[in-house]
Amino acid sequence: MDCKTQHLSYAETGFFGKLVLDYLNEDAQLKPFYGEFPSAAAIGDAIGRRKAVATNRALLVRALRHQYRSVPASDQVNAHLALLEKETTFTTVTAHQPNIFTGPLYFIYKILHAIQLAAQSKKLYPEYDFVPVYYMGSEDADLDELGHFFVDGQKRVWDTDQTGAVGRMKVDKALLELINGIEAQIGVLPYGSEIAHALRSCYQPGVSIQEATFAFVHFLFAGYGLIVVIPDNAELKSIAAGLFKDELQNGRSAAMVETTAAQLTAAGYKVQAHSREINLFYLTDQGRHRIERSGDRWNVVDTAHSFSQAEMIKEVDEHPERFSPNVILRPVFQEMILPNLLFVGGGGELAYWIQLKKIFEYYGVPYPLLVLRNSFLLINRKQAALVQKLGYRPLQLFQSPHDLKNDWIRVHSGQKLDVTAALDNIRHLYSNLKAQAAPVDGTLLQHITALETHTTKRITELGKKMLRAEKRNHQDAMNQVTKLKAQLFPLNNLQERIENFIPFYAQYGRALIDTLYQHSLGLEQEFVVLEAL
Structure with a gap:
C-alpha cells in the first residue's frame, strides 16, 4: 500500500500532557520513578536484570499451549511458544482490556508496536530471541468503557445486562446484533465481508468475551507470531500466590504507592492511580468485588463471603484464580509470569506504571523499560486530496477548527483583514498623546490609557468581525474544513482514541495491518501521520 509519512514530535500535536512530554524529554525529576529510558543500551541492561530472576517458563508455556488449543494453528505462534521455553528468550509486552471488537484504533497500534x-x-x-505479547486485561469490570466502539463516527453500544468481569461475559444476542449492524455498514467495501466473517467466527453465541477477543486478535496477528496471554487462569495465578498472601495479610503496596504519589504530586504531576488498603479483588462468575479487612476477618464487599486468615490463605492456595489484582498489582503480576523487557503503553498507562517502581523493587520483580505506544493519524486518498486542496500542512491539522479556518482565510482571501498595522498606529498615536499630555497634567495619563484600551478593544473586535464576514463569503471552503476536521479528529479528539479499525480493514484488508507495521516505530518516539492510504 503506497503511503507517505511525516513524523511529528508529540509536543507539536498539542494532545499530550506534561508527564508524557517530560518522560520523552528524559526530564531529570521524573527519572527516579522509572530508572532507565528505553534505548539500545538499556535493552542490554534489562536483559541482564531479567536473566538474574527466574521465570517459570515451563508453567507459562504449558498454560499458553492450553489456551491456544481453541484457535487455528499458526507456525509463527508455535515457533514463539517453543522459544519461550528457552532462557535466552524475552518478551516485549503490551496490555489492554478486551474492548469489544478491539475498541479504539490504538489497540491495534499498541500490539504492532510490541x-x-x-x-x-x-x-x-x-x-537472544524476543517474542511479542498481548496481555489481556480481561478481569476489568468497566463495561461502560469496554462495551462501546465507534465506526465512522457512529457510536455503537453493547446493551447487555451482564455484570462482573467483562472478559467472563458471554456473547449474547445484543452483541450479535452489533455485528449485523457493522456488516450492514461496511459490507459493500472490498474486504467488508472478510472482516464481518472473522467477527462472526470469533464472537459466537455463548463464547466468553476473553475467548472471543483471543480468537480475533489471533486472526489479526498470528502471522506475526504474537502471543496472547489470558491471565484469568489458575495455573498462571499460582505463580503470584505469595504476592497475593502478602497483600492480604500486610497490605504493603498501599504505603509504597502513597509515598510515590506524594513525591509525584510534589514534583508537579497528576497522580493517575489510587491505591486501596488491599489491592486485590475477589473474582467469580457472579462478579469482581473488593476485599476489605476488618480486624481478623477478610470480607468480600457486597457478598456473603467472609474469611478468617487461615481460610483466606487456604483460598489463595486452592483457588488463586479467584484473586484479581487491580491496577496497582496487575503490572507486578504481569511481569512475574513473563520474561519481559519492554512494556508498551499509552500516556495514562505510563503515568500509573511510574507509581509502582517501589513495589517491583520490594518483591524483586525486574521493572521493565517503559515505551510510549505509537500514535498514527490515518489520512485516506480522498482526505489527502482535500488537505492538499485546502493548502494545509499535516501539523496544521492538529489545530482547532476555528484556527484552521482562520489560517485558510488568511492565505486565500483577497481582502485585507489584518488589523495589526492599525493597532500599531493606535499605539503610536496614544504614545504621542501621553508624551504631549504628561508635562501639562500627569493625571491625564490614566484617562489616555483607558481611551487606548477601549479603542484597541474595538479595533480588535472589528478585525474579528471582518474575519467572520469573510468566512461567510467562503462558506463552501469553511464547510470542507469542518468536515475534514470531524473525519480526522472525531469528537475533537485524536482519531486513534475514538475510531475502530474495522472500516479501515474493510477498505484495505490485511494490507492495512502490514502497512501499519511497516511504518510502526520501535524505540523511536514520534507521532506518525500516514497519508493517502
Missing part, C-alpha cells in the same frame, strides 16, 4: 520492538531487539541482540 511486535516491532521484538524485531528491533532481535537486530540489536541477535544472540
Whole structure:
C-alpha cells in the first residue's frame, strides 16, 4: 500500500500532557520513578536484570499451549511458544482490556508496536530471541468503557445486562446484533465481508468475551507470531500466590504507592492511580468485588463471603484464580509470569506504571523499560486530496477548527483583514498623546490609557468581525474544513482514541495491518501521520 509519512514530535500535536512530554524529554525529576529510558543500551541492561530472576517458563508455556488449543494453528505462534521455553528468550509486552471488537484504533497500534520492538531487539541482540505479547486485561469490570466502539463516527453500544468481569461475559444476542449492524455498514467495501466473517467466527453465541477477543486478535496477528496471554487462569495465578498472601495479610503496596504519589504530586504531576488498603479483588462468575479487612476477618464487599486468615490463605492456595489484582498489582503480576523487557503503553498507562517502581523493587520483580505506544493519524486518498486542496500542512491539522479556518482565510482571501498595522498606529498615536499630555497634567495619563484600551478593544473586535464576514463569503471552503476536521479528529479528539479499525480493514484488508507495521516505530518516539492510504 503506497503511503507517505511525516513524523511529528508529540509536543507539536498539542494532545499530550506534561508527564508524557517530560518522560520523552528524559526530564531529570521524573527519572527516579522509572530508572532507565528505553534505548539500545538499556535493552542490554534489562536483559541482564531479567536473566538474574527466574521465570517459570515451563508453567507459562504449558498454560499458553492450553489456551491456544481453541484457535487455528499458526507456525509463527508455535515457533514463539517453543522459544519461550528457552532462557535466552524475552518478551516485549503490551496490555489492554478486551474492548469489544478491539475498541479504539490504538489497540491495534499498541500490539504492532510490541511486535516491532521484538524485531528491533532481535537486530540489536541477535544472540537472544524476543517474542511479542498481548496481555489481556480481561478481569476489568468497566463495561461502560469496554462495551462501546465507534465506526465512522457512529457510536455503537453493547446493551447487555451482564455484570462482573467483562472478559467472563458471554456473547449474547445484543452483541450479535452489533455485528449485523457493522456488516450492514461496511459490507459493500472490498474486504467488508472478510472482516464481518472473522467477527462472526470469533464472537459466537455463548463464547466468553476473553475467548472471543483471543480468537480475533489471533486472526489479526498470528502471522506475526504474537502471543496472547489470558491471565484469568489458575495455573498462571499460582505463580503470584505469595504476592497475593502478602497483600492480604500486610497490605504493603498501599504505603509504597502513597509515598510515590506524594513525591509525584510534589514534583508537579497528576497522580493517575489510587491505591486501596488491599489491592486485590475477589473474582467469580457472579462478579469482581473488593476485599476489605476488618480486624481478623477478610470480607468480600457486597457478598456473603467472609474469611478468617487461615481460610483466606487456604483460598489463595486452592483457588488463586479467584484473586484479581487491580491496577496497582496487575503490572507486578504481569511481569512475574513473563520474561519481559519492554512494556508498551499509552500516556495514562505510563503515568500509573511510574507509581509502582517501589513495589517491583520490594518483591524483586525486574521493572521493565517503559515505551510510549505509537500514535498514527490515518489520512485516506480522498482526505489527502482535500488537505492538499485546502493548502494545509499535516501539523496544521492538529489545530482547532476555528484556527484552521482562520489560517485558510488568511492565505486565500483577497481582502485585507489584518488589523495589526492599525493597532500599531493606535499605539503610536496614544504614545504621542501621553508624551504631549504628561508635562501639562500627569493625571491625564490614566484617562489616555483607558481611551487606548477601549479603542484597541474595538479595533480588535472589528478585525474579528471582518474575519467572520469573510468566512461567510467562503462558506463552501469553511464547510470542507469542518468536515475534514470531524473525519480526522472525531469528537475533537485524536482519531486513534475514538475510531475502530474495522472500516479501515474493510477498505484495505490485511494490507492495512502490514502497512501499519511497516511504518510502526520501535524505540523511536514520534507521532506518525500516514497519508493517502
